[in-house]
Amino acid sequence: MRAIVYIRLKTEVLDPQGQAIESALKNLGENNINNIRQGKLIEMDIEAKNIQEAEEKIEKITKSLLANTVIEEYSIEIS
């Protein structure tokens, strides 16, 4: 199975990188794009008996390492 973990800064956390990207886009003349937030995506193969077991494992490793839940939120996709 292939798992994808999407990690985003929580909405209340300032994202200066997103702001910098937005400012670069404005320099390129893209004035109708706003509120850019930058996150990250981590994907991996996982061996598990079923989707539920895979989800539980991915949830565990995301909480223990991939995301810092003080500042980030995450969502998991398994296919």
Next chain:
Amino acid sequence: MNVTIIRFPGTNCDLDTANAVKKVLGIVPKIISCKEDKIPKSDLIIIPGGFSYGDYLRSGAIAAREPIMDDLELRANQGVYIIGICNGFQILTERKLLQGSLLKNSSLKFISKSVELKINRNDTFFTSKYQTDEVVNIPIAHHDGNFFADQDTLDSIEDNNQVALRYLNPINGSLNNIAGLYNKNLNILGLMPHPERAVDLKTGTNDGSRIFESALNFYST
């Protein structure tokens, strides 16, 4: 007094920190690799600055999960004194030994300069040689020093008087200008400024010396 410095791949302030300890305290600290099984018996453990594991994933995230950190956590719970400087501070927050987290500077700039800091309290192991509210000059050199915690955590940090030092002027977006923080038991200090770079007037300021002197003072009185 036994001082141990832990070095991770990418740590680059270990020798400066060892020199500072030697110069200020006359003690030769032990520098150990994070691949050692155990930390030797220590009265003070220092996690120095640098870019452990290249800041991959998040600053300090990989180092915080090294097996040696299990031993560090054990020592922390036994009350051993621990300082995390810069990347060391980031590692301690990633390990949840200190609250909050350190985000990218709000300006997105790497800031490397001497800054004015206010000592919040002088009744701890690390600050007895300072005055409360004293303003000192110590250099910072970081990209991710913007202290963040949710409102409840920030309130509890302030209510418990856990702030160690604050930037006199806003510099990197840190909430409440927090530059250094204690755990609740006051045996762990994390700070973004580099006291080891401020122990000799030849380099502009020796205001960092007294953090080390305060520690020695504790053991000699």
